Amino acid sequence: MTNLTDFEKYVIEQKGTERPFSGEYVNHDAEGIYCCKKCNAPLYRSESKFNAHCGWPAFDDEIKAAVKRNIDADGERIEIVCAHCEGHLGHVFEGEFLTPKNIRHCVNSISLIFKPTNVIPGLSYDLATFGGGCFWCTEAVFSALAGVKTVVPGYAGGTAEDANYKAVCNGTTAHVEVVQVQFDPNIISYESLLAVFWQSHDPTTLDRQGNDIGPQYRSVVFIHNEKQAEAANNMLVELSNAGIWQGRIVTEVTALNHFYPAENYHKDYFEHHGEQPYCQIVIKPKVDKVKALFAKLLKNDPI
Structure with a gap:
């Protein structure tokens, strides 16, 4: 498990929310995997990321069995957490028709850590x-x-x-x-x-x-x-x-x-x-x- 800062603990462990447009991955478009900041479990592939103009990173698909859904404390929204450590990620929304998959995982940047794709030209192993x-x-x-x-x-x-x-x-x-x-x-x-x-x-x-x-x-x-x-x-x-x-x-x-x-x-x-x-x-x-x-x-x- 990663040692978290106080603000990371507030978001990931106490289910807080970072300010919109403040996270480092809002406009991030590199190729790789987005992993859980707390336990490093892989959560999302970069090809599933899209710009929802909502102020937080958005994904229309997750890596299989990587994300768990819970009824939010407000009884209305669906919270998403890391399936491995149950660290808070954000919320999931359907019916917005923003992509063909018609789903949006709205995730706090601070809940994620990005791992770039390892591409070494000419290496056959x-x-x-x-x-x-x-x-x-x-x-x-x-x-x-x-x-x-x-x-x-x-x-x-x-x-x-x-x-x-x-x-x-x-x-x-x-x-x-x-x-x-x-x-x-x-x-x-x-x-x-x-x-x-x-x-x-x-x-x-x-x-x-x-x-x-x-x-x-x-x-x-x-x-x-x-x-x-x-x-x-x-x-x-x-x-x-x-x-x-x-x-x-x-x-x-x-x-x-x-x-x-x-x-x-x-x-x-x-x-x-x-x-x-x-x-x-x-x-x-x-x-x-x-x-x-x-x-x-x-x-x-x-x-």
Whole structure:
């Protein structure tokens, strides 16, 4: 969670409203994702934004399952909040015929933080970032997949000052042990990486993976762009509504602020320490499971 200023708390937590035409995103038209200021969850894509001449940012669509609607305290209007942290965003209106979708999310700029689209000309690889327990395990899991170029263990969710193993292991920082995966989307899709991510750990245990306990081991997808946000939210909704995990998944989907690579001695841990009991008992079965899963994905067999 982001530390909020007093005025941000007034709007986001106490359901206040900023003055019209005072917010930084009223006339903003860059490409990217608008995320929740409080928890960084992706909320709106830039292509859904339009000029409603109302004094606040307006959107005619939200990222699936990102926004929750409540009856406002006045009993008439519909309040909109972040579905993840329930931070106040604004109100939603229908029947104004301002766009073909005939809906307007009227949002306080101060409730949002904008993440520009990452476009690097000539780069054929994409990036994905996941937290699903000890990064020794997750690094080994994703390194076993065809189409993955590099897997770098690291930290995400906190600040540069405490992005180190000793601090993160204390469980008192906002960081998660993560891996950043560089992959070729022509060989392996982001959706396949998501499937591997959810199958390679237990997404129903809060702040825990087996004997690894603490918020640094929480289940989280850090998204890099709007396409990843849509894919991750869609799959999360699908998995949460059916099957063995129905109603029990605690995985977060949130925008990546910054990735901090871990200390060098964590890199390729399974490769260099494969005979250790932890590697044989915990990591190797996960790697074998994922290899079998990936074979099914390549053949389009049911997972």
